[in-house]
Every structure is written in C-alpha cells, then in structure tokens.
Amino acid sequence: MSEVYREKIDLEKIDLEKVYTFEEFEYANDQLRTRTIQLNGKPINLFEYENGELIPMTQVPNARETVVAEIVRQLGNWNINTHQNGRVTSSQGGFNFNVEGVRTIRAPDIAFTPKQTTRHLTKLQNWTFQGQPFTPIFVILVDFIKSDSEFQEFDNRFRNEYFAPGTSVELGFLISIGVDDNDQPIRNIHSWRWYENNTVCHYLHKWGNMKTIVNGREILPGFILNVDMIEQAISQDDSGSSDDDDGINLACPECASTFNRRHNFMSHYQEQHALKRR
Incomplete structure (x- = not known):
C-alpha cells in the first residue's frame, strides 16, 4: 500500500x-x-x-495568460453588464468535481458559476474545498493542440471530468492559440456542449465563426467572445496614441458630465450608469 x-x-x-x-x-x-x-x-x-x-x-507563458486575462475581462464585463451577478474565476480558481465519488480538484483557466449556485454557498464552500462539492456551468482551457492523439487524450479527460455525472458544466471551450513550428498562427476553438439526452457533443470552430458559438444560447445569454480583442491583447503592435483624443468633447447621454478623453467617459458611464446593481 x-x-x-x-x-x-x-x-x-x-x-x-x-x-x-x-x-x-x-x-x-x-x-x-x-x-x-x-x-x-x-x-x-x-x-x-x-x-x-x-x-x-x-506556470504558463506570458502570451497564454494574456489570453486568459482578456477572456476573463470580457466574461466579467458580460456578468456585470447583464446583471447576471454570478462569479468569474481564473487560473487558480479550483472546483471539487467529485468524479464518480472520487474527490477531484480541477482549476480551469476560466470558469463561470451562476448566482443560483454562489448565493447558497456555505463558509466552507466559499473559502475551502471541504464543503459540499459544486461546479461551474461554463469552463475554458487555453492550450496548444497540435496532433490528433493529443486532442483525443484531452477529449477523454474533458468528457470524463468536467462533464461527469453530477457536475453542473453545460458548456466548455478549449482554445488553441499560438504559433506552430513554422511560425504560422494556431487559432482553433474546440467546444463541448451537454445536451438533455445525456450526450456531450464536440465541435471544432475556426477563429472566423467564433462569435456563433455562444451568441443567443440559453447557457450564457447575450455573451459573445470577441476574438478580435484577444488578437489585440497579444499583438506586439501599437494600438494607437493618447494623442488620438485631442480636441474631443464627449457629453454623457444620461447626465450633465462632459469628457475630453474616451477612457474617462467609458469609465464614468460604466460606473455611474451601466454597472449599477438593479
């Protein structure tokens, strides 16, 4: 033993x-x-x-974690802007998946847990792994998938753990983003979806049609992952200069405030109007 x-x-x-x-x-x-x-x-x-x-x-390389941070930002904004009031967690946010009676702690790169779950968590569930197991409804892993055998190994693990009986996961993404040995970009999204007939279906999506994956679905209503923003986050090109704001005068459509910088206006509108809890 x-x-x-x-x-x-x-x-x-x-x-x-x-x-x-x-x-x-x-x-x-x-x-x-x-x-x-x-x-x-x-x-x-x-x-x-x-x-x-x-x-x-x-530990993961800088670019990969930048992708994670950008997706967390987008998912977090959706969570607040649509008043979901759930919780968005990132790389060290672990969950007890309790696979087939075996305590299995997994920490997906990104996860979303709805308010229907988080509002009923006990102190032990919130701050330790010792309470009753609970899981998110949406998980994302960011990695490289370069071969069929590598994907098959991941697919088996993903189905058997994240979509095991008793978990709450309904939708999962594996995002392959990086460059291959010839410096060509890798941009694929593998998605898994749990259906009512106890089946988990896998789909491969190219970068171009990424926005069709979750748009309009009941799992994350209204959430659209903007892949252009992910590309900008890892781009090594300049995004512009602060001088672009010179001479502007923005008036808030909901109050008397005016701004001479777009960032200040956006921060004001989010904090004072869009993100206030209802």
Whole structure:
C-alpha cells in the first residue's frame, strides 16, 4: 500500500508517487501562494488533486495568460453588464468535481458559476474545498493542440471530468492559440456542449465563426467572445496614441458630465450608469 503522509509535507522533497491526504493537498497549495518550486525543471505554483495524487500545474507563458486575462475581462464585463451577478474565476480558481465519488480538484483557466449556485454557498464552500462539492456551468482551457492523439487524450479527460455525472458544466471551450513550428498562427476553438439526452457533443470552430458559438444560447445569454480583442491583447503592435483624443468633447447621454478623453467617459458611464446593481 502506498505511504500516506500525515505531517506537513516538505515541498522541496515532494514525491508525486506518494498518496497525500486532502489536508496535505490544501497545505501544499497554501504554501505555493507565496513561493514556487521546480519539478523536472519546470516551475510549479499549483497542484490539482485526484484520489490522493498531487497533479502539478506548471506556470504558463506570458502570451497564454494574456489570453486568459482578456477572456476573463470580457466574461466579467458580460456578468456585470447583464446583471447576471454570478462569479468569474481564473487560473487558480479550483472546483471539487467529485468524479464518480472520487474527490477531484480541477482549476480551469476560466470558469463561470451562476448566482443560483454562489448565493447558497456555505463558509466552507466559499473559502475551502471541504464543503459540499459544486461546479461551474461554463469552463475554458487555453492550450496548444497540435496532433490528433493529443486532442483525443484531452477529449477523454474533458468528457470524463468536467462533464461527469453530477457536475453542473453545460458548456466548455478549449482554445488553441499560438504559433506552430513554422511560425504560422494556431487559432482553433474546440467546444463541448451537454445536451438533455445525456450526450456531450464536440465541435471544432475556426477563429472566423467564433462569435456563433455562444451568441443567443440559453447557457450564457447575450455573451459573445470577441476574438478580435484577444488578437489585440497579444499583438506586439501599437494600438494607437493618447494623442488620438485631442480636441474631443464627449457629453454623457444620461447626465450633465462632459469628457475630453474616451477612457474617462467609458469609465464614468460604466460606473455611474451601466454597472449599477438593479
């Protein structure tokens, strides 16, 4: 039988072949909030957890995390602007998926959990992994998919964990964005959708028709992922100069305020008019 640690673990001597208690998993991730360790030459700052195993999550390159941040921004704006009042989480936001009775902690790159779930969470559910399991309805992973075998491995994991019986996930994206070995851009979105007849269907979408995936669907009503904004976020070209605002005079359509910069007007309109809770 595998050894089970019962004391606080030494992260510098961690053994991924051992079985760890759930408390040790939480202790390890708590320590990694303020430090990073190296495993097989790769920096680690988060573990996932599955049936006693610690699964290291490597740090990600700047461009990939920029994509995550831009999608979080868009999803967060939709959440507020449409008064969904749910929660948007990013790369270190973990969920207890409890796959087939096995406690499985996964941290998708982006997730949305609706207010129907978050408003009823207990203190343990909000601040630890020790309460009753709950899951989001929408998850996104950002990565590279360069081969059929690599995709098949991901597809199996995605179906078996994120869409396992008992989870609330209804829609999931895997976004492949980057460049291949010939410096050609990789731009694909794999989407998974849960249907009422207990089937999970997979679709491959090219960048050009991305806006048709979630527009108008009941899962995220009104949400459209703007891929042009993602491209701009990772572009190395300048987006313009602040001098472009010279000479403008913008009047707020809902109050007497005027502005000589577009950013100031947008911030005012969002805070004072668009984003106020109803």
